Amino acid sequence: MSPSKAETRRPARLVDRIVHTLGPWGMFLKGFVKHPVMVGSIIPSSDTLINHMLSKVDWDKVDLFVEYGPGVGTFCRPVLERLRGDAALIAIDTNPDFIDYLKRDIADSRFHPVLGSAADVEAIIRAHGFDHADQILSGLPFSTLPPGVGPAIAAATHRALRPGGTFLVYQFRKRARDFLEPHFGQIDDGFEWWNAPPCYLFWATRTGSDSEDQA
Template identity: 60%
Template sequence: MAGYEALPERNPTRLKRKMRNFFGAWGVFFQGFVEHPVMVGSIIPSSRFTIRKMLEPVDWGSCRLFVEYGPGVGTFCQPVLDKLPSDASLIVIDTNRLFIDYLNRTIQDSRFIAVHGSAEDVEQIIRSHGHKHADYVLSGLPFSTLPEGLGPRIAAATYRVIRPGGAFLTYQFSKAAYNLTAQHFDRVDSGFEPLNILPCRLAWGWKSAPQSGAAGE
């Protein structure tokens, strides 16, 4: 055996593995935050109160494609899958390979697709999986701390990818997501969930459906 092969495992690597094994999803989420705090934005997953309020306006019967940016360890994934029709799909997009690998190991559902990539490429990503539009897009991305210019590009791409009548759902500690949503979407409803660590602002940006009898129809 070569000398370098006999060296003990580095302490940081051992610590990360032990943390994941001991804390499960919480340990993976915490590790993701430590490694990429700018992209994760929170040290713990969202509360069940935030999940319930965020998803309340969704018309599940008409939903065929639900997209989530920054799914983390899947806090929203199972609640979405529990309500999603059997012939619909959930595509989640995350730049953190740690989260994507964890989700692929822990979620066994034919409707679920986890993509390692950037939300600004959402149009290309959904097309590569056979979809033209998304019905709803959910995001917990920390728009206030994203690299300069990335937030506006994501918001613009999201507006283009959502079908008329669909919505962009965001939850964040600041108003950055709401402000970006308001620049593109026809109507933005706002909310607040105090039972979350930290309390967060909610927003639903709606893309108006074309009026019947409009020119060209």
């Protein structure tokens, strides 16, 4: 006997109540349960990781900052705090729940949450009136993305950055560097213990000697 509509709605209502009670943490948990391959972690990044990851950014030279997989805005708010008043932050996520949440939760004219794929970053940037990004941040789990998606994102990111721009990447596996090396000639790395779990950090800079990626 098939369950009634009322019975099938009960678990959904329970999840919604939990999400409402836990706030951002609940929304992050809901996103992880629905899309574990894209979210990558059940716990938002620590303040220490955020500060470490953003420490190399020259904010005076940032007109456009882009983030892949913003989730509930764990990085968005610290980025906006550092961003110039005339600069912009584009946050790209494939999860409509996260995008709807960010639109409701962050009221800042510089902030542009976009439902879409990081692989389409060039088109998204152009749609917002920019030719290139100055900094692009990603916590997407490269090593667990569907085949071909990680390399496509890395190549598109290199093309989307201005010369001297940086791809900031934090990952739980060191293998993420393998996706960066074919495109970026300069890659600095670090490690942050004060996070659950600890993270590998990469700052990949687009240099004049990098080979041009084909679209």
